[in-house]
Amino acid sequence: MSSRRSAATSEPEDPDVNGDQEANEGDDLNRREIRQRYRDLMRDVQQNRDEMLSSRSDKLTEALEKANKIFAGVSRAREAALDAQLLVLASNLGKEKANQLQADMTVFDPTSFAADLLSFMGLNRMESPDGDDDDDDDGIGRGFLPADAWQKLGSEAEQFFKTTPTFHYMLGSFKSEPPVARQRIERQRRCNKGEEKRVMPAQMKKMEESHQEATEKEVERILGFLQTYYREDPETPISFFDFVIDPNSFARTVENIFHVSFIVRDGFARIKLDHDRLPIIEPVAQENDPNIDKDNQPRYQGVISLSHQDWKEIIEAFPISEPMIPAASGQ
Numbered sequence: 001m002s003s004r005r006s007a008a009t010s011e012p013e014d015p016d017v018n019g020d021q022e023a024n025e026g027d028d029l030n031r032r033e034i035r036q037r038y039r040d041l042m043r044d045v046q047q048n049r050d051e052m053l054s055s056r057s058d059k060l061t062e063a064l065e066k067a068n069k070i071f072a073g074v075s076r077a078r079e080a081a082l083d084a085q086l087l088v089l090a091s092n093l094g095k096e097k098a099n100q101l102q103a104d105m106t107v108f109d110p111t112s113f114a115a116d117l118l119s120f121m122g123l124n125r126m127e128s129p130d131g132d133d134d135d136d137d138d139g140i141g142r143g144f145l146p147a148d149a150w151q152k153l154g155s156e157a158e159q160f161f162k163t164t165p166t167f168h169y170m171l172g173s174f175k176s177e178p179p180v181a182r183q184r185i186e187r188q189r190r191c192n193k194g195e196e197k198r199v200m201p202a203q204m205k206k207m208e209e210s211h212q213e214a215t216e217k218e219v220e221r222i223l224g225f226l227q228t229y230y231r232e233d234p235e236t237p238i239s240f241f242d243f244v245i246d247p248n249s250f251a252r253t254v255e256n257i258f259h260v261s262f263i264v265r266d267g268f269a270r271i272k273l274d275h276d277r278l279p280i281i282e283p284v285a286q287e288n289d290p291n292i293d294k295d296n297q298p299r300y301q302g303v304i305s306l307s308h309q310d311w312k313e314i315i316e317a318f319p320i321s322e323p324m325i326p327a328a329s330g331q
Contacts, residue, residue, distance in 0.1 A: 031079055037070050038082040045089055053097050060097065064090055120156075121149035218255075218328065219262045225325055226269060227283045239318070240271055240279035246323040247315045250308055256325050257306065 045052060045063050052060045067090075071083050125143035229238055244256040260281070263269045269283050314320070 034079050052093050122146045219259050222259050237280040240281045243324050245320050247320045250311050
């Protein structure tokens with residue numbers, strides 16, 4: 001009845017020593033071979049550094065592919081550290097190789113661009129309209145532009161700019177049309193739904209009343225057990241888990257918690273923590289205390305979650321062998 005229980009512990013059996021030694025020797029030999037392959041690969045990468053950095057060589061890629069094949073057999077931290085060391089070495093070589101690459105990009109020169117643009121527009125460098133043969137201050141040179149020079153440039157640049165699309169109707173004109181007549185079908189469906197609504201409430205009401213009556217009976221039965229246990233030994237607190245947990249059925253455990261919540265909500269019992277910070281439950285005899293107003297008592301509710309794994313762990317921790325709330329007749 002009380003929560004004074006102790007969990008039993010068991011020691012694991014001794015493993016097969018001979019089998020483990022053989023497995024360890026084979027594993028050590030395999031790991032030693034993997035470490036040697038990593039060291040050989042790192043030595044090869046360092047010795048062929050110049051060839052690795054060459055843009056025409058794929059030696060660095062081949063070394064990384066070999067490292068990937070070796071890594072497939074890595075299972076311990078020591079071999080993984082060698083793989084990381086090789087990866088750092090390959091990353092540094094890859095960075096140096098990338099810095100040596102030269103992109104074939106020319107630097108923008110405004111003066112050269114202006115000269116090419118004037119040549120495209122038809123600049124005549126041999127003579128000027130005012131007869132002045134001096135060079136211009138900008139260094140481009142003397143000459144004059146034909147009358148259609150800017151029009152030629154605009155026509156050429158027009159094809160590289162997006163133009164605003166012309167207005168057009170996406171889905172045609174907004175012409176309203178009368179809706180299709182479906183009044184007869186809708187009325188018929190509404191009538192059918194009305195008939196179903198006239199039948200369903202009576203059935204649901206009957207089932208709800210039957211379920212409510214069964215719940216009230218079960219709550220009264222559980223409250224009777226709680227009061228009986230408390231009267232037999234009022235000095236010993238009743239563990240909440242011992243009271244509601246059914247070690248033979250998870251479903252009945254959930255039902256017990258559900259029904260006990262009604263007892264606590266209506267003020268017939270209370271749950272508090274003992275000196276070990278574990279929940280205990282005890283009945284409240286309100287009918288014998290004239291100072292307690294049952295109707296004006298505050299009601300506190302909470303939500304708890306209990307999974308199947310939690311249920312098993314509670315049974316093993318306390319441990320619980322028999323339910324304090326026996327199953328009702330017919331279950």
